[in-house]
Amino acid sequence: MFSKNKINRLIVCIALSCFAIPGARAAEAIKIGLVTALSGQSALAGEAITRGLTVAIDEINASGGLLGGRKIELVRRDDEANPTKGVTAARELIYKEKVAVLFGGLDTPVSVAIVRLANQEKVPFMGPWAAGTAITQNGASPNFAFRVSAVDELVDKGMLAYAQKTFKASKPGMILVNNAWGESNEKGLSAALAAKGIQSAGSEKFEANDVDVVPQLTRLKLAGADVLLLVGNVGPAAQVVKSLDRMGWKVPVVSHWGPAGGRFSELAGPSAKRVHFVQTYSFFGKQSAVGERVVRELKAKYPDIKGVDDITPAVGVANAYDAMHLAALAISKAGSLDGDAVRQGFYRIDRYEGLIKTYVKPFSPEVHDALSENDYVWAYFNDNRILPVAGGN
């Protein structure tokens, strides 16, 4: 049935493939997973994270890759801002794609759900956006969740400190979207107010699809609020600003970073610029050498980026860029892709000159957040551009 010649050829092929396998293994890519919203209203945020990761991965691959020349490959999955879909996608990335590090997206509930799985399966998780305190402070030991982003608890302290410093706030009022994010920040803001012994003018909730927020704002006004502390995504935050306009109440507004997620100035109108919100990075103003390089690379890779205005939302790009480089350093320190070794690799990072800052010993068993309130910048919308507030660090 088989000629001798054919059998010989088969033996040679098998022998060659045996020799080829170790070489193929050496060149096998290291997979990095990303589970984020790639469709729906948060798709822009998912795209920003993708771009930050991609630029960092291109740099790492261009400089020879990791673990003896292995290239990094990004594998993305859409969570549709839904925790169940996020966990399903994370399972696939962990079990089938065997990712070395799993990156999360914009939504705290999705990240919290994925972190449980990551801790269980001992796969390092890196959060480049979602700010929920419980993502990194999750009670697990060992804890596989790390983050390069803002943290609600710290943002709340920062919002109050900024309101006091910039607007001399003595009786701030809270206006918060009625969901888990608003609730988490209500606790953080109340704790921050209590720590400073400041009495608030009250805490008001509004629905994400409320047409009119005038009643809630009127109550805060009557209670003597001199600054508003706002938590809400871009659409709901715009409804608050429109309602303030309707009332003719020109109160300063200090906000979490929700407004940065979309066309806030178009939605909220000219009063959008009165809202000062937290950011971890701004591409406007004088850039460091790393900043200039990242802008150059983004322009070269993405034709729709003509200037720094187009790098939006900036926090997604900047956080993801630094987070990817830190994850790569952790893998290098670990010397393998073993989840626990990589987790300990994060603790052994000494110094990294990044985009947002120069990180010195960014992680330890007690600290899984690389950024602190000292790293936040304050920004506002001028037309469609997010500009840093002068002296807003």
Add this chain to the structure above:
Amino acid sequence: MLMLSALISGIGLGSMYGLMALGFHVTYAVSGTVNFAQGSSMMLGAVLTYTFVQTLGWPVVPAIALALVICAAYGLLVEALAVRPFVRRGSDAWLMATVAMGIVLDNLVMFAFGKEPRSLHSPLAHTPLEIGGLGLGVYPLQLVIPLVGLCLAAGLHLLSRRTRWGTAMLAVVQNREAARLMGIPAQRVVAGAFALSAVLAGIAGALIAPLVNVHADMGTVFGLKAFAVAILGGISSAWGVLFAGLLFGLAEALIAATLGSGYTQIISFSLVIVALALRPDGLFGRAQVRKV
């Protein structure tokens, strides 16, 4: 001042619910079916008005007129594809089919219009009203919405009582088979009712667009509330659904003003359940009598 502003805001919002609920009434009265994609028709009116006015820079009147023509065409499409084939077979699957048509439209609009919410600018929603030095916290548009609602309801009343089309519609309502035997094109009347229903929702969308963020899934909650309003008012009564709309809008605004908007949906929908438990045919509806 807080209560006055809540009242004006509630009447504006309530008129919008009333307009959409009137759409449910029109099709139910004529055919015994409703378009559950009414929220999507409202979204279509808002998105098209935004596109024509804001993106293409058209004057408001032709922009809204064309938006409403397209809404009417959508209503006809819903009737032809999602209602008629099922009603002919005596199936109630039109319930799901109209919901599906709405989901399809929402997703098509998301592809075409984009995923981000947008804002429609209007001179009627630019400078808030100042009466006697009091900042009421309302735009002139919030007063225009109930006026338009009232005019449309009166117009619809006249249309059904004083025109041949209206008489034909009433004949179909009373007895479809007898109307058909009298030469009234019953099928066209039903299709016309669906077009009219979508136009009413489109008007609500165009009116509310400057007050809210315009996006592809903006109609879902409004559609649900409008259906609750239609049932509350008694879906067979035109003035009943309009009045129930006002009642629902006012209840929402007053609950938000006194207790906060976190409680509006809990209390307003609980009130709907209580009202229906006391009057199963709605506040103004009559129990259907089937003569044998």
